Amino acid sequence: MMDSFAYIAHPARVWFGDGRVRHVTDEVDALGASRALVLCSAGYRGEAQAVAAMLGSRCVGIFAQAAMHVPIELARRAREHARELGADCAVAVGGGSTIGLGKAIALESALPIVAVPTTYAGSEMTPIYGLTEGGVKRTGRDARVLPRSVIYDPRFSATLPLSLSVCSGLNAIAHAAEGLYAANTNPIMQLLAEEGIEALGRALPALCDDPSDPRARRDALYGAWLCGTVLGHVDMALHHKLCHTLGGSFDLPHAGTHAVVLPHALAYNAAAAPDAMRCIAGALGVDDAPAGLYELARRCGAPVSLREIGMPADALDRACELALQGQYPNPRPLQQQEIRALLQRAYDGSPPQH
DSSP: OOSSOOOOOOOOOEEESTTGGGGHHHHHHHTTOOOEEEEOOGGGHHHHHHHHHHHGGGEEEEEOOOOTTOBHHHHHHHHHHHHHHTOSEEEEEESHHHHHHHHHHHHHHOOOEEEEEOSSOOGGGOOEEEEEETTEEEEEEOGGGSOSEEEEOGGGGTTSOHHHHHHHHHHHHHHHHHHHTOTTOOHHHHHHHHHHHHHHHHHHHHHHHOTTOHHHHHHHHHHHHHHHHHHHHSOOOHHHHHHHHHHHHHOOOHHHHHHHHHHHHHHHHGGGOHHHHHHHHHHHTOSOHHHHHHHHHHHTTOOOOSGGGTOOGGGHHHHHHHHTSSOOOOSSOOOHHHHHHHHHHHHHTOOOOO
């Protein structure tokens, strides 16, 4: 155990289990709200309509325009729509894009959020928000954007396509993996990180064998909850900086970018964070953490190269330049030549190199 640390818990109200979405009306009532705006992306309109039906007269409408990386123009439009409807809370039904949109509304309006996650992004457990403007994604932390209540109903992730399930799960593992070597980590976060990685490492291969396996869906959602909690309590490092840069500036898919970059970012930091690497490897049951995650992605059919998810080859220099802007904690000093080589391996889909 660490000799000295600080642990400040974020408030959390969580329901977990099959059918728990029925508590959405209770959670809206607990906020003292009566005019809920339901948020979703176009692909989750059916689930959003089901939640709206549960809310009945408490629902004032559905805003089904959530998009990756939360373009600032979209955030402004959603805020204005909520204001016009007189909404006094938002119910976000979806993954990180939808919950991120809820956060963007809350950032300036303080509208409380109830989150019903349908993917394994983990954003629902964090006070972290992201907005993209002029091709640059900026992130921040603000207590106002932390959802007041989270409802984890595994049945709402049952139809998540296998490819997105795997990428989303690897995204969640990334939160926990970087949390293990964060500058402000603590023993509680380390316990949650190991348990979360183990649950997802068990769930993803099981989903590849049978995407409808209810136990695997529960394990994946449980792991995502724990990994998201880690993300919300500690600082992130190189991996998340790279993914925010690649996603926001080059419009790459969020979860797929995490799946590709994670083994390479861990390999970059491996020598500077040996204890974290041992924890990750142990949780996954492998000998080497970066190699194990690379093989897990390959086995489960996730993308392993930036090329295959749409990264332009001539943009790697620019991506490296952007990733080096601003100071952020990382176990190993940020070195331009080595990070450019990391990006090249990630672009090519080569195995990670320590």
